[in-house]
Amino acid sequence: MKTIWVLENIKDRVSYYSKFELTLLFASVIQWKKHHPSYICELHADELTIATFKNLEVLQLWDSIKLIGKNKAIDKSVFWASSKLQALRYVEEPVVIMDNDFIVYRSFHEYLQDKTVVAHEEDGDGYYLGPLDGFIKQVKHIINRPALKAINCSFLYLPDFKFTQHYAKTSLELMQEFTKLRVPNSKYLIYAEQLLLKHLLDKFKIKYNSLITKIYDCNKDTFIKDIEGLIDFDQAYMYYR
Numbered sequence: 001m002k003t004i005w006v007l008e009n010i011k012d013r014v015s016y017y018s019k020f021e022l023t024l025l026f027a028s029v030i031q032w033k034k035h036h037p038s039y040i041c042e043l044h045a046d047e048l049t050i051a052t053f054k055n056l057e058v059l060q061l062w063d064s065i066k067l068i069g070k071n072k073a074i075d076k077s078v079f080w081a082s083s084k085l086q087a088l089r090y091v092e093e094p095v096v097i098m099d100n101d102f103i104v105y106r107s108f109h110e111y112l113q114d115k116t117v118v119a120h121e122e123d124g125d126g127y128y129l130g131p132l133d134g135f136i137k138q139v140k141h142i143i144n145r146p147a148l149k150a151i152n153c154s155f156l157y158l159p160d161f162k163f164t165q166h167y168a169k170t171s172l173e174l175m176q177e178f179t180k181l182r183v184p185n186s187k188y189l190i191y192a193e194q195l196l197l198k199h200l201l202d203k204f205k206i207k208y209n210s211l212i213t214k215i216y217d218c219n220k221d222t223f224i225k226d227i228e229g230l231i232d233f234d235q236a237y238m239y240y241r
Contacts, residue, residue: 088168116208117157150194
């Protein structure tokens with residue numbers, strides 16, 4: 001199983017890195033390897049990040065290093081997470097991809113079988129941008145009238161690489177279109193990454209599991225509504241942060 005972390009220095013300067021955020025990233029891969037020793041750990045990063053990590057002598061934390069390709073068609077100041085989708089665009093196997101501050105305390109191996117696994121579901125009704133938004137109306141040829149539900153992408157297990165490729169391709173197309181339209185903020189990133197994923201999972205009737213047994217309500221900024229999940233919400237802190 002391949003597990004991917006992505007770090008792109010979108011500012012192209014050393015001051016972009018913070019000691020705290022880098023420490024979380026290193027802890028993330030160390031803890032994952034501790035509990036999943038047979039998994040292949042892969043870092044996707046830009047040239048400056050790779051050079052910085054070489055100087056810090058931490059590249060050996062990963063089994064493989066991939067250089068992130070340039071994508072000038074996407075405004076990285078708005079779509080700062082686009083490099084995650086670039087990393088998924090051409091995968092040819094089941095993958096885990098997680099945020100750099102996602103740290104596990106136990107093995108997830110038993111959960112990573114035939115069914116997609118997501119961090120959790122989100123209800124953004126009245127919070128997320130919807131089909132009446134002027135910019136979103138202009139991309140309806142790519143995604144038409146999704147529900148205001150989303151997937152939190154801090155942890156994803158994607159077992160079907162063909163679906164993964166389709167999701168990543170569509171997400172990048174949305175980001176490129178939004179860049180042409182000069183969208184003003186990263187709410188459009190949420191649309192192109194998180195809402196799109198939920199929309200495509202539902203569209204293709206792909207069954208998936210949530211890591212936890214509750215849905216996050218964006219308006220109330222809290223977890224609500226019990227659902228089926230892999231880990232009891234009140235016990236989740238014992239498994240990951």
